[in-house]
Amino acid sequence: MAVLVITGTGTEVGKTVATAAIAATARAAGRSVAVLKAAQTGVRPDERGDVQEVVRLAGAVTGAELARYPDPLAPATAARRAGRAPVHPADIAEAAAKLATEHDLVLVEGAGGLLVRFDPAGGTLADAAELLAAPVVVVASAGLGTLNTTELTSRELRSRGLAPLGVVIGSWPAVPDLASRCNLADLPEAAGAPLLGALPAGAGAFAPSAFRAAAPLWLAPRLEGVWDAEAFRVREAPPG
Template sequence: MPILVITGTGTEVGKTVTTAAIAGAATAAGRSVAVLKAAQTGVRPDEPGDAEEVTRLAGPVTATEIARYPEPLAPGTAARRAGLAPVHPHEIAEAAAKLATEHDLVLLEGAGGLLVRFDPAGGTLADAAGLLAAPVLVVVAAGLGTLNTTELTAREVRARGLDLAGVVIGSWPTEPDLASRCNLADLPEVADAPLLGALPAGAGAVAPEAFRAAARGWLAPRLDGTWDAEAFRIRERPRAFG
């Protein structure tokens, strides 16, 4: 798995913190890691973006972004409004492939969801993943409403002939409600893919040293971690009525 494409079921589901955790766990396992942000939106040229946030949390990884746009919009829209060149899937794939020749693992993080448009032709992260023939990891929300968006994303990944590596819950609440607890069993079922981790809410606010020490405990062995999905489900299972 030299290249892993990381997408989400939408915005604010924890993609960047999940990417940082995967990078930190891989680095701790002795692998060289590069993180590629296909398009950064919503930040000025002098502000740190998602790639810098991954570096802050994960430590010594190569972090690169292809393009940056100031407004917090879909990359294609943000590029058009800023009068800047859009990013095309072939450019994303070429950048990831080059990094893969120099690193053991490349984490390609998208913007928003799988089908968010990057260019006027409708190019998406899914197209870049197809060019790379790379597996896709989907970061999902924990609570009510996540099953539909997770299943739709998983279906699209498979419709394109891509490998769905699994799903990770990007922010597991301190006090999960009934829907969140039930979703631990339902998410892998609707995705037809394994649950590969659950990051605690607020993980991105943890001090970097503590974040790196804890990251492996949030992720399954396939992502260089020690997290056990079944043990987590048993611990968090819904209480019986009455």
């Protein structure tokens, strides 16, 4: 697994922190890691973007960003408004493939959900994943509504011959509600893929050293961690 694509079921589901956890866990396993942000939006040139946040949390990883646009919009829209060249799926695939010649693992982080548009032709992260023939991790929210968006994302991947590697819950609440607890059993069914981890809410605010030490505890062995999905489900399952 030289390249791993990481998408969210939408915005603000914990995708960047999940990417950092996957990177930190791979680094702890002795692998060299690069993180590629396909397009960063809503951030000024002097501000820290998602790549910088991953590097801060995960440590010694290579960070790369293909484009940055100031408006917090879909990349295609943000590029148009800024009068700048868009990022195309082929650009993403080419950059990831080059990084893969120099690193054991390349994590390609999208922008928002799987079908967010990057260019006027409608190119998406899904198109880049197809070009790379890369496995895809879906980062999902824990609570009500996540089953629908997770299943839609997984169906789109399968329609392209890209079965999801699994689902990571981007933010598991300290006091989960009934929907979140029930979703531990329902998410794998909706995705047709296993749960590969659950990050505690607020993990992105951990000190980097604490984040790196804890990251393997949040991710399953398929992502080189030690998290046990069944034990977690049993512990967090609703009564009755």
